Amino acid sequence: MCMGIHTRVLILGFVSACNVPVCATLAEESGSEETPRAIVLKIDRECKSVDEARNLWKKVFQMKEDTFSFVVEQITSHSNALIRAGALGILPDYGNQSAYPVALARLRQDPSVMVRKWAIEAIRKIDSKKALPDFIQALQRDESPFVRRVAALALADY
Numbered sequence: 001m002c003m004g005i006h007t008r009v010l011i012l013g014f015v016s017a018c019n020v021p022v023c024a025t026l027a028e029e030s031g032s033e034e035t036p037r038a039i040v041l042k043i044d045r046e047c048k049s050v051d052e053a054r055n056l057w058k059k060v061f062q063m064k065e066d067t068f069s070f071v072v073e074q075i076t077s078h079s080n081a082l083i084r085a086g087a088l089g090i091l092p093d094y095g096n097q098s099a100y101p102v103a104l105a106r107l108r109q110d111p112s113v114m115v116r117k118w119a120i121e122a123i124r125k126i127d128s129k130k131a132l133p134d135f136i137q138a139l140q141r142d143e144s145p146f147v148r149r150v151a152a153l154a155l156a157d158y
Contacts, residue, residue, distance in 0.1 A: 117147055
């Protein structure tokens with residue numbers, strides 16, 4: 001990411017006013033420090049596809065922090081649908097059955113078609129038989145033909 005001189009000056013002025021260490025703020029802003037939050041910022045700013053987001057989420061899971069709860073927090077609260085979908089796409093690989101309630105909640109209530117689609121894919125990866133009624137409900141009631149199609153494919157697995 002390239003910052004103009006005016007942006008740097010504004011950041012430095014803000015940092016000085018808030019008594020925040022300049023080097024830490026610039027490292028976080030530039031993304032050179034690999035933290036889960038820095039990776040989410042990168043996804044938010046740069047990713048154009050769910051596959052790109054999933055690849056970056058893999059980096060988050062390689063970190064030693066309490067990754068699963070961080071990812072769940074992003075899935076349930078982030079405003080960017082690409083971040084929610086990318087995290088859902090990778091979550092079952094690392095959380096298994098613990099990912100089921102998170103994915104199910106996104107299937108039932110997320111406003112984004114892309115997120116609901118990836119919620120179905122996450123549930124398929126988890127292979128939870130409990131999801132059959134939810135796949136049927138998505139097939140019958142989801143407003144998006146795309147989500148209904150993915151739900152039908154998921155039902156075909158059972």
